[in-house]
Amino acid sequence: MKINTEVLIIGAGPVGCVIAERFSNDLKLKCTIIESRDHIAGNCYDEYNKKGVLYHKYGPHYLRFKNKKTLNYLSKFTKWIKGNYIVKSVVNKKLYSFPINLDTLEQFFKVKLKTKKQAINFIKKKIVKNKKPKNSEELILSKLGKEIYENFYKNYTIKQWGISPKKLDKSVAGRVPIRFNRNPFYVNEKLKLMPKKGFTNLFKNMINNSKISLILNTDYFKIKNKISVKYFTIYTGTPDKFFNFKYGKLDWRSLKFVFNTYKKNYIQDYVQYNYPNDYKFTRKVEIKHVTKQKSKYTVISKEFPQKVGEPYYPIMDKKNKTIFKKYEKLMNASSKRNIYFEGRLAKYKYYNTDEVIENALDLYKKLKYKYKKLK
Numbered sequence: 001m002k003i004n005t006e007v008l009i010i011g012a013g014p015v016g017c018v019i020a021e022r023f024s025n026d027l028k029l030k031c032t033i034i035e036s037r038d039h040i041a042g043n044c045y046d047e048y049n050k051k052g053v054l055y056h057k058y059g060p061h062y063l064r065f066k067n068k069k070t071l072n073y074l075s076k077f078t079k080w081i082k083g084n085y086i087v088k089s090v091v092n093k094k095l096y097s098f099p100i101n102l103d104t105l106e107q108f109f110k111v112k113l114k115t116k117k118q119a120i121n122f123i124k125k126k127i128v129k130n131k132k133p134k135n136s137e138e139l140i141l142s143k144l145g146k147e148i149y150e151n152f153y154k155n156y157t158i159k160q161w162g163i164s165p166k167k168l169d170k171s172v173a174g175r176v177p178i179r180f181n182r183n184p185f186y187v188n189e190k191l192k193l194m195p196k197k198g199f200t201n202l203f204k205n206m207i208n209n210s211k212i213s214l215i216l217n218t219d220y221f222k223i224k225n226k227i228s229v230k231y232f233t234i235y236t237g238t239p240d241k242f243f244n245f246k247y248g249k250l251d252w253r254s255l256k257f258v259f260n261t262y263k264k265n266y267i268q269d270y271v272q273y274n275y276p277n278d279y280k281f282t283r284k285v286e287i288k289h290v291t292k293q294k295s296k297y298t299v300i301s302k303e304f305p306q307k308v309g310e311p312y313y314p315i316m317d318k319k320n321k322t323i324f325k326k327y328e329k330l331m332n333a334s335s336k337r338n339i340y341f342e343g344r345l346a347k348y349k350y351y352n353t354d355e356v357i358e359n360a361l362d363l364y365k366k367l368k369y370k371y372k373k374l375k
């Protein structure tokens with residue numbers, strides 16, 4: 001079987017779907033998407049289980065937007081419901097607001113802190129002064145002190161990453177907001193929305209165009225020699241595989257998800273409970289709090305971090321940063337051959353969904369300009 005296409009896209013995740021939608025709708029070009037899994041939507045994939053409960057197969061996806069433009073673009077393919085994501089951390093069997101905020105500090109230290117200023121002054125007496133924290137441990141010690149670090153961060157980070165926070169880049173712990181007000185939400189962005197009928201439905205609508213051919217259950221590398229591409233190839237997989245591991249393998253942290261269905265309206269009071277110090281899993285998620293689905297049943301997922309498995313989180317240590325830089329050079333040079341790399345796997349960076357969609361839209365703009373010169 002020979003495949004002739006104008007644009008080839010590897011991966012039917014958010015990036016692959018956006019690129020296919022733009023080329024097929026805007027420039028009317030024939031696009032082919034190759035996807036190794038049996039579904040579209042990448043890690044945003046959600047589906048209904050046997051009891052009819054909508055659940056997120058690859059961990060909870062709390063969609064939020066840094067940029068109104070990205071929201072406007074996605075609004076062509078879905079209606080929205082509000083996404084008020086609330087997370088609690090379970091420490092010594094008590095529930096605390098997480099990310100750390102003024103309520104967490106009051107409850108944990110058993111003090112009354114009326115204002116943000118009072119909270120900041122209180123924590124100043126706890127912190128380990130350090131103007132240039134070099135890793136995740138030093139960062140949290142310098143912002144919140146030893147007690148909070150040891151009860152809320154340390155063991156969670158060790159479980160999640162399998163290494164000491166001392167060995168982890170400070171950007172990892174730095175991703176979680178720290179607040180001295182009473183804002184209870186998991187994320188800082190004001191635009192927090194969930195696709196009303198789920199993520200898979202959103203991406204299905206996005207690629208609903210007869211100019212797009214979708215080939216599922218197929219690894220690109222197994223059929224690569226049978227494909228002829230007229231204009232562009234966009235690759236959203238891991239870079240080491242693309243270049244046949246020339247500079248070695250990039251490490252990823254993976255997860256095992258265990259799902260249980262219960263004949264109950266709800267099991268938890270909030271969508272996510274973090275367990276920093278107990279159990280082998282890191283968090284328990286009941287996504288129904290976010291999908292707002294009406295059902296007699298509910299699903300709880302537990303996440304067990306592991307070394308092997310699907311690539312979920314890039315490991316930002318020295319060794320991997322060095323290897324990635326070498327692949328980055330090869331990726332940049334490939335644009336001369338009209339091969340482009342985009343997305344969370346190809347960029348070896350933890351991006352949220354809105355960020356990869358924004359990047360994909362930017363790449364499309366660049367390619368549209370180049371196409372006009374090529375044709």
Ligand SMILES: Cc1cc2nc3c(=O)[nH]c(=O)nc-3n(C[C@H](O)[C@H](O)[C@H](O)COP(=O)(O)OP(=O)(O)OC[C@H]3O[C@@H](n4cnc5c(N)ncnc54)[C@H](O)[C@@H]3O)c2cc1C
Nearest residue numbers: 011013014015036042043059061062220237343344352353
């Ligand atoms: C556990 C977890 C939780 C997350 N939570 C959130 C959240 O709360 N909010 C948020 O905004 N974002 C969240 N994200 C991030 C979000 O999933 C990503 O930003 C988004 O899915 C990236 O889109 P992508 O297209 O770059 O990659 P992906 O979604 O990874 O899609 C890439 C696709 O390419 C396919 N592929 C790769 N190689 C090949 C090949 N050789 N041949 C064929 N197909 C191939 C893969 O099978 C995959 O389907 C989370 C991610 C994870 C892992």
